Amino acid sequence: MHRIRTLGLAAVVMAHPALAQAPAPSLPYKIPILQYHLIGDTDSRWKRSHDGFRRDLQLLYDRGYRPITVSQLLDRQFDIPPGMSPVVVTFDDASPGQFSYIERDGKLTIDPNSAVGIWLDFSRRHPDWKTRATFCVLSGANDGHSFFGDTGVAGQKSAWRLPKVRFLAQQGFELCNHTLWHARLDRQSDAGVEEQVSRGDLAIDSAVAGYRVRTFALPLGLWPKHRALARAGTWRDPKSGRAVNYRFDAILEVTGALQGTPYGPGFDRLAIPRTQVIGDNLGKLLDAIEPRRFRPAAARAAGPR
Numbered sequence: 001m002h003r004i005r006t007l008g009l010a011a012v013v014m015a016h017p018a019l020a021q022a023p024a025p026s027l028p029y030k031i032p033i034l035q036y037h038l039i040g041d042t043d044s045r046w047k048r049s050h051d052g053f054r055r056d057l058q059l060l061y062d063r064g065y066r067p068i069t070v071s072q073l074l075d076r077q078f079d080i081p082p083g084m085s086p087v088v089v090t091f092d093d094a095s096p097g098q099f100s101y102i103e104r105d106g107k108l109t110i111d112p113n114s115a116v117g118i119w120l121d122f123s124r125r126h127p128d129w130k131t132r133a134t135f136c137v138l139s140g141a142n143d144g145h146s147f148f149g150d151t152g153v154a155g156q157k158s159a160w161r162l163p164k165v166r167f168l169a170q171q172g173f174e175l176c177n178h179t180l181w182h183a184r185l186d187r188q189s190d191a192g193v194e195e196q197v198s199r200g201d202l203a204i205d206s207a208v209a210g211y212r213v214r215t216f217a218l219p220l221g222l223w224p225k226h227r228a229l230a231r232a233g234t235w236r237d238p239k240s241g242r243a244v245n246y247r248f249d250a251i252l253e254v255t256g257a258l259q260g261t262p263y264g265p266g267f268d269r270l271a272i273p274r275t276q277v278i279g280d281n282l283g284k285l286l287d288a289i290e291p292r293r294f295r296p297a298a299a300r301a302a303g304p305r
């Protein structure tokens with residue numbers, strides 16, 4: 001039995017300690033909210049190379065950024081060292097390059113070249129780089145984009161799909177809904193939109209029972225005809241006859257802008273722009289937002305509101 005939107009969050013989901021909520025910033029800051037798709041051998045428009053991704057993490061770390069999830073941003077839970085700045089890293093489309101297993105002698109290990117493998121290795125060497133990122137997943141897409149690979153795509157077995165999703169939650173990563181199979185929501189009927197989104201939530205719930213999905217990423221950044229359906233809706237599962245309700249606290253868009261995400265008064269959590277990391281644009285983005293960079297500890301010292 002699926003339980004959607006129950007309040008009984010599994011303890012594993014709350015892997016990070018509950019922190020006192022920081023006050024809202026009173027200045028228009030900028031935060032980098034990054035977007036990755038494929039992780040592979042080479043760099044291209046939609047793909048980041050393994051080495052490029054490693055360099056990105058090092059660059060962020062060296063520039064004083066530490067990762068938080070979208071949910072932490074919403075809750076202003078900046079569990080990062082004083083003086084550091086938050087960065088939100090998001091992964092879309094649940095490809096095997098983001099999270100793959102290698103099986104040897106019946107034993108599974110995380111592929112050290114997958115994004116999760118690279119991230120965990122970086123965290124081991126830099127303990128204040130925590131396992132905090134947001135994975136916007138597809139659960140029923142083709143070509144291995146179903147919970148990080150199935151039916152042998154890139155060597156990934158279907159049986160590994162739910163354990164991968166569960167592992168991410170246990171580590172403190174956030175699970176975000178990116179619909180069932182990445183349908184263009186602008187071309188769907190209202191009922192089609194609600195089915196795509198509901199089934200995404202339902203699939204996450206089947207991996208982590210009771211997980212409250214708070215963040216939704218629009219496929220291709222395209223809004224449904226009725227924008228409100230991206231935030232909340234209902235779908236009746238014909239198999240069980242049960243109604244599935246979804247309601248999100250944050251909606252992620254797609255943008256190529258190198259301006260960072262405005263953060264401060266008027267921060268619109270229901271239309272959050274992100275920057276896709278391509279080529280050497282990460283350094284340029286960090287340069288661009290430096291004058292308005294957000295440091296939660298400093299903002300707190302400036303006075304609560």
Ligand SMILES: [Zn+2]
Nearest residue numbers: 092093219220
């Ligand atoms: Zn996508």
